[in-house]
Amino acid sequence: MINCQTFRANIQSRDADVLEHLHKCDACLEYAVSVDPDNFFRAIGGEELVPPGGIDAFASDVMSQLRVREAEAPAAKRFLVAPRRLAAAAAIIVAIGGSWFGYERANRPVAAPVIAAVRKQPLTTKPVVETYQSQNATIVEMPSQGGSDANVVMIFDDALPADL
Amino acid sequence: MAAELRLMIPTKESIEIDDRQLVRTIREGDAEAFEMLVRRKTSKVYSLCYRIIGNAEDAKDISQLVFIKLWENLEKYDAAYAFDTWLYRMVTNVAIDFMRNKHSRDNAINSNLRLVKTSTDAEQGVVVQRKEIESVFHAVSSVLSPKQKTIFVMSEMDDLRSSEIARILGCRESTVRNHLFNARKLMQQQLKKRFPEYSRLWEEKQ
Numbered sequence: 001m002i003n004c005q006t007f008r009a010n011i012q013s014r015d016a017d018v019l020e021h022l023h024k025c026d027a028c029l030e031y032a033v034s035v036d037p038d039n040f041f042r043a044i045g046g047e048e049l050v051p052p053g054g055i056d057a058f059a060s061d062v063m064s065q066l067r068v069r070e071a072e073a074p075a076a077k078r079f080l081v082a083p084r085r086l087a088a089a090a091a092i093i094v095a096i097g098g099s100w101f102g103y104e105r106a107n108r109p110v111a112a113p114v115i116a117a118v119r120k121q122p123l124t125t126k127p128v129v130e131t132y133q134s135q136n137a138t139i140v141e142m143p144s145q146g147g148s149d150a151n152v153v154m155i156f157d158d159a160l161p162a163d164l
Numbered sequence: 165m166a167a168e169l170r171l172m173i174p175t176k177e178s179i180e181i182d183d184r185q186l187v188r189t190i191r192e193g194d195a196e197a198f199e200m201l202v203r204r205k206t207s208k209v210y211s212l213c214y215r216i217i218g219n220a221e222d223a224k225d226i227s228q229l230v231f232i233k234l235w236e237n238l239e240k241y242d243a244a245y246a247f248d249t250w251l252y253r254m255v256t257n258v259a260i261d262f263m264r265n266k267h268s269r270d271n272a273i274n275s276n277l278r279l280v281k282t283s284t285d286a287e288q289g290v291v292v293q294r295k296e297i298e299s300v301f302h303a304v305s306s307v308l309s310p311k312q313k314t315i316f317v318m319s320e321m322d323d324l325r326s327s328e329i330a331r332i333l334g335c336r337e338s339t340v341r342n343h344l345f346n347a348r349k350l351m352q353q354q355l356k357k358r359f360p361e362y363s364r365l366w367e368e369k370q
Binding site: 042 | 192194198199202203206207210211214215219220223224228229231232235272294297298301316320321322348351362365366
């Protein structure tokens with residue numbers, strides 16, 4: 001370390017020697033701060049600090065944490081792989097199932113029985129409304145083509161029965 | 165004999181080469197080499213963390229996190245650059261993240277207590293106590309943003325040049341100088357408020 005005289009002569013310099021002296025010499029600290037107040041905080045640096053418990057304990061802590069992480073990593077990877085495999089299997093099942101369902105639907109004779117069933121239903125006649133009176137209904141009368149045509153009347157009313 | 169001795173003194177360059185060799189060995193899967201690297205860099209990493217964070221236990225936890233990240237990301241290190249620059253970048257990133265996430269109430273309470281205590285000493289003469297400087301720094305730097313504080317620590321305490329800090333933080337040199345200027349200004353305001361006896365050092369200079 002440089003002596004106090006050399007330090008004071010070169011105080012403006014930011015050489016490593018000058019800083020080392022600033023970090024270590026209490027006698028020159030006050031002088032350095034009076035010359036340049038920024039030396040106040042600059043005086044903090046210098047010595048390298050050691051974590052609580054020492055470097056050995058710190059290093060072994062780091063290494064044990066790494067071992068734990070390394071041990072956990074393959075397990076984590078296994079869990080990551082499983083959903084991917086499941087998704088792939090599900091996609092295959094959906095594809096096969098979908099194509100089978102499509103094939104089945106395309107070849108199924110569905111139209112004829114449905115029509116037959118509809119035809120089998122007995123025909124029913126709806127009641128004929130001859131007179132209708134209401135305060136809220138909107139009644140639209142369609143013009144008839146001739147004397148033999150039935151008069152078509154459209155009635156819009158919330159109170160009207162649904163099956164009419 | 166003198167020449168031989170000089171050859172044995174490790175220069176900064178030779179240490180740098182050693183770091184790179186060590187990294188190469190670690191990449192080949194040598195965990196012992198990594199432990200050697202941890203031992204070699206612990207003080208450097210911990211000192212920077214402690215000065216940025218200001219708490220020994222938190223600094224220790226953050227330092228451990230830095231080494232774990234280092235292990236996980238060692239493949240990304242480009243040997244064309246100095247290892248310490250890369251290491252410092254990792255330290256500052258982790259420390260800044262930590263500072264951003266932590267709004268410690270304790271710090272605020274302690275700062276207020278210190279304000280009450282020290283302002284009564286304002287009329288006494290300025291006696292700079294080395295052991296006090298660090299606690300003064302932690303009190304007044306609490307108003308700085310994590311990035312401002314990191315830059316201030318690297319510049320003033322680790323004596324890194326603006327260009328080096330810019331390389332570490334991945335920003336422009338002018339940005340570093342701006343942060344430094346603002347950090348000094350804010351800290352002087354805080355000194356005036358909380359530690360008027362020290363604030364007078366700057367006032368007398370002006």
